């Protein structure tokens with residue numbers, strides 16, 4: 001098994017051209033920094049709006065988290081519905097759940113409308129319980145989905161074996177409108193669409209500094225009226241909000257293609273995208289050519305400070321998977337790759353306009369492709385036409401100074417990883433934001449948020 005992102009292998013097979021780096025100074029109305037799901041979605045908003053838009057990406061489009069991801073398009077990401085209900089109540093949870101749901105719709109619509117070839121698979125979600133605790137989690141998820149009026153099917157320990165070829169699960173919940181994609185090909189497909197529609201894209205162009213409307217790269221610079229940062233692993237020199245961002249590491253692996261008999265033995269009825277109820281959960285689905293895409297992690301490596309490239313963790317995930325599906329004992333996994341997901345302490349994104357420089361927007365810590373897609377579009381809409389938008393209240397949920405159990409200054413005393421784990425655990429299992437939610441509603445009634453209009457003078461130089 002070699003250390004290599006499978007989606008890069010698929011990309012090399014497509015012979016997609018790379019956009020050259022920026023090598024001069026240009027002016028623009030809008031500059032977007034970072035071309036993952038969020039940045040590409042932001043750029044997409046500017047198609048046909050008569051604003052000169054530039055997108056700078058330090059790698060290739062989709063070259064970081066988006067293009068490493070497993071491509072599960074589901075609203076769940078790391079946040080379970082029951083956790084949102086506990087924190088924000090039914091109304092707040094519904095409001096927040098609609099963020100990734102809209103993100104999925106946007107991605108699906110782009111794929112179909114622009115015929116982006118990205119191994120699009122219709123795959124119902126199957127959340128699988130392990131042991132008695134897992135069965136409780138399944139029932140909790142079922143209850144939460146019902147409370148929000150969603151459709152789903154519940155399987156108990158006996159029924160679940162009719163849809164998944166394993167005796168390792170204590171139950172499951174299944175639901176529709178979820179999909180699987182090759183997210184790197186999606187990002188590259190979006191790149192082609194944007195370029196065709198006069199958005200200037202420069203790959204291999206890292207923004208190294210920003211001041212007074214001007215962003216510099218190693219070889220060029222852009223002066224823009226509005227700058228939207230959709231960059232990951234952002235350096236403190238580029239944003240004073242960089243400290244709000246944490247990372248969670250997960251690992252992926254890909255197998256050789258399964259024959260039809262093997263496919264039927266694990267998915268007797270339908271090909272699902274699956275994840276289980278354990279804390280550091282495993283997840284798997286089939287690609288279009290019937291390879292198993294399997295992911296997971298370990299407690300030790302999830303919050304590790306640096307990238308862990310060893311195959312030890314994924315070897316363990318593969319071993320457990322084969323114990324759960326003994327019929328796949330002889331299956332060979334050929335490539336694996338790690339990835340650190342940007343996240344905030346409560347797994348909700350952070351979106352804001354810098355109060356000191358309202359032309360500077362930040363979209364940070366989006367966990368999940370659908371979240372990132374919605375948030376990029378949100379920032380784009382609000383950067384130029386905020387008075388025409390009716391969803392300002394998301395700025396309140398996603399503000400950088402929202403309440404966390406352990407304050408940021410504690411990081412100077414105990415480690416950043418420890419503060420992250422405690423806040424993260426608190427937000428997931430104990431935090432209640434009903435009061436904050438009430439405050440959000442009051443705020444919405446009494447003032448219009450972030451009503452700053454774009455600055456229209458254009459005489460700035462780098």
Ligand SMILES: Cc1cc2nc3c(=O)[nH]c(=O)nc-3n(C[C@H](O)[C@H](O)[C@H](O)COP(=O)(O)OP(=O)(O)OC[C@H]3O[C@@H](n4cnc5c(N)ncnc54)[C@H](O)[C@@H]3O)c2cc1C
Pocket residue numbers: 033034035036037038039056057058059060061062063064065066067068069070071072073074077205206207208230231232233234250251252337338339340341342365366367368369370372
């Ligand atoms: C292994 C793995 C598996 C995952 N599986 C799933 C999944 O199945 N489903 C799901 O929904 N989510 C999944 N995720 C999470 C998901 O990939 C991310 O949440 C999502 O891609 C975030 O999108 P983004 O656009 O915010 O960030 P990114 O995709 O990280 O994009 C940010 C971009 O900014 C660029 N950049 C950074 N700094 C600069 C700079 N200074 N100048 C220019 N460019 C810069 C980066 O190169 C990058 O391309 C997974 C993540 C990983 C790592």
